[in-house]
Amino acid sequence: MKVSVITVCYNAxxxxxxxxxxxxNQDYENVEYLVIDGGxxxxxxxxxxxxxxxxxxxxxxxxxxxxxxxxxxxxAASGEVIGLLHANDCLASPAVISTVVKTLNATKADAxxxxxxFYAQNGRLIRKWTSKxxxxxxxxxxxxxxxxxxxxRKNIFCRYGNYRLDFHTAADYxxxxxxxxxxxxxxxxxxxxxxxxxxxGISNKSIFNHVTGNINDLKAMKMHGLHAxxxxxxxxxxxxxxxxF
Numbered sequence: 311m312k313v314s315v316i317t318v319c320y321n322a323x324x325x326x327x328x329x330x331x332x333x334x335n336q337d338y339e340n341v342e343y344l345v346i347d348g349g350x351x352x353x354x355x356x357x358x359x360x361x362x363x364x365x366x367x368x369x370x371x372x373x374x375x376x377x378x379x380x381x382x383x384x385x386a387a388s389g390e391v392i393g394l395l396h397a398n399d400c401l402a403s404p405a406v407i408s409t410v411v412k413t414l415n416a417t418k419a420d421a422x423x424x425x426x427x428f429y430a431q432n433g434r435l436i437r438k439w440t441s442k443x444x445x446x447x448x449x450x451x452x453x454x455x456x457x458x459x460x461x462x463r464k465n466i467f468c469r470y471g472n473y474r475l476d477f478h479t480a481a482d483y484x485x486x487x488x489x490x491x492x493x494x495x496x497x498x499x500x501x502x503x504x505x506x507x508x509x510x511g512i513s514n515k516s517i518f519n520h521v522t523g524n525i526n527d528l529k530a531m532k533m534h535g536l537h538a539x540x541x542x543x544x545x546x547x548x549x550x551x552x553x554x555f
Contacts, residue, residue, distance in 0.1 A: 311340065311389075311390050311391060311411050311414070311415070312340045312341070312342055312388065312389035312390055312391070313338070313340065313341050313342070313390070313391045313392075313393060313407055313410065313411065313461070314341075314342040314343075314344060314383075314387035314388065314389030314391065314392050314393070314464070315341060315342070315343055315344070315392075315393050315394070315395050315407070316344045316345075316346065316380060316383030316384070316387065316393070316394050316395070317329060317330065317333075317343070317344070317345045317346070317394075317395045317396065317397060318345075318346045318347075318348070318376055318379035318380055318383065318394075318396065318397070319345070319346075319347050319348070319350065319354055319358075319396075319397035320347065320348035320349070320350055320354075320397075321350045321351065321352040321354060322350070322352075322354050322397035322398065323350070323352045323353040323357060325397055325398050325508060326354050326357050326358065326397045327357050328400055329395060329396070329397050329398070329399055329400055330343075330345075330357075330358070330361055332395070332400035332401040333395055333401060333407075334361065334364055335404050336401065336404050336405075336406065336407045336408070337405055337407075337408055338405075338407040338408040338411060341389075341407055342366045342367075342387065342388060342389045343364060343365050343366055343367075344365070344367040344368070344383045344386055344387060345358055345365055345367070345369075346368075346369055346373070346379040346380070346382050346383045347368070347369065347370035347371075348370075348371070348372060348373045348379060349370055349371055349372045349373075350370065354397075355370050358370075367383075367386045367387075369382070374475060375478075377473040377474075377475055377481040377482075378475055380394065380472075380473055381472045381473055381475075384464070384467055384472055385472075387464060389464065390463060390464060390465075391410065391411075391414065391461050391462070391463055391464065392461065392462055392463075392464050392467065393407075393410065393460070393461040393462075394457075394458055394460075395458070395505075396458055396507075398507060398508040399458050399505050399506065399507045399508070400506045401504065401505060401506075402427075402502075402503040402504055402505060402506050403503070406424075406504050406505075409424075409500060409502065409504075410422050410461045410500075413498050413500055414461075414463075414498070417496070417498040418496065419496045419497055419498035420462065420463050420466050420489075420495035420496045420497065421460060421461065421462040421463070421466070421489065421490070421495055421496075421497045421498070422461045422497070422498045422499075422500060423441060423444075423455035423456065423459045423460040423461070423497065423498075423500070424441065424459040424499070424500040424501070424502050424503065424504035424505075425438070425439060425440050425441055425456065425459065425501065425502060425503045425504060426439040426441075426456035426458060426459050426503070426504065426505045426506075426507055427439070427503060427505075427506050427507065428507050428508075428509055429506055429507065429509070430508075430509060431508060431509075436509060436554070437553045437554050438553055439456045439553050440501075440553075441455050441456060441499055441501075442499065443499045444490055444497045444499065446491065446494075449490060449536070450536055450537060450538065450542060451541075451542055451545045451546075451549070452527070452542035452543060452544075452545045452546030452549065453546075453549060454482075454483055454486045454490075454546075455486065455497075455499070456504075456505065457482040457483075457486065458504075458505045458507060459504040459505050460486070462489065462495075466489060466493075466495055469493075470488060470489060470493050471488070472485075473485055477526045477529070477530060478522060478523070478526055479519055479522065479523045479526070480523050480526030480527050480529075480530060483526075483527055483530055484526070484529075484530040484533075484534075487531070487534040487536075488534060491534055491535075491536070492534045492535065524543060524546075524547070527543055527546060528543040531543060
């Protein structure tokens with residue numbers, strides 16, 4: 311089973327190499343690595359070019375944002391399974407991809423996800439995002455799995471579509487609701503740490519992004535038919551707060 315892993319980046323010179331190495335050091339060999347750069351000017355491209363022999367697809371050009379870049383990667387990917395590795399993230403162990411493959415083979419699931427930890431720039435653990443087994447009831451509360459830990463079969467994207475740019479920073483949540491809730495794809499939860507994330511993602515940088523993210527979350531909840539979208543929109547950020555304790 312070929313697994314396509316997509317890294318999108320823009321001016322990430324301080325983190326991109328550690329992220330790339332965490333993938334290139336995986337113990338599973340049948341990995342297709344795609345790197346989509348948004349036209350970096352800080353030396354990121356120079357770092358990436360050192361690893362070109364191990365990269366199946368690389369492009370550096372302006373885009374319409376992170377999810378536009380991810381969609382470019384999905385279009386170029388030839389693997390049966392697609393996962394994401396953001397430039398600020400590292401895979402938590404060399405066995406992440408092999409665990410994904412074993413789980414998909416054993417469960418015949420359409421998607422696999424796991425746990426994620428957030429770290430400060432100095433390496434201090436800030437927040438643990440320990441996930442749960444997915445259910446429709448859980449999704450009704452505004453729950454979602456840690457998006458960077460999710461690996462999805464490509465045929466699901468072909469059937470139900472890619473990331474919608476009109477949802478901006480909530481495009482990941484909209485896609486999860488579309489796949490997991492509306493289309494009821496089969497999922498499998500692995501109770502292991504898959505991803506170590508440095509804080510500072512695009513949805514967490516400002517009050518404005520928080521507000522627009524919450525508005526788009528509610529828009530996705532209504533569109534995909536959650537029974538109590540306003541309650542779910544209230545509970546979704548509350549669940550994040552619990553992860554700090």
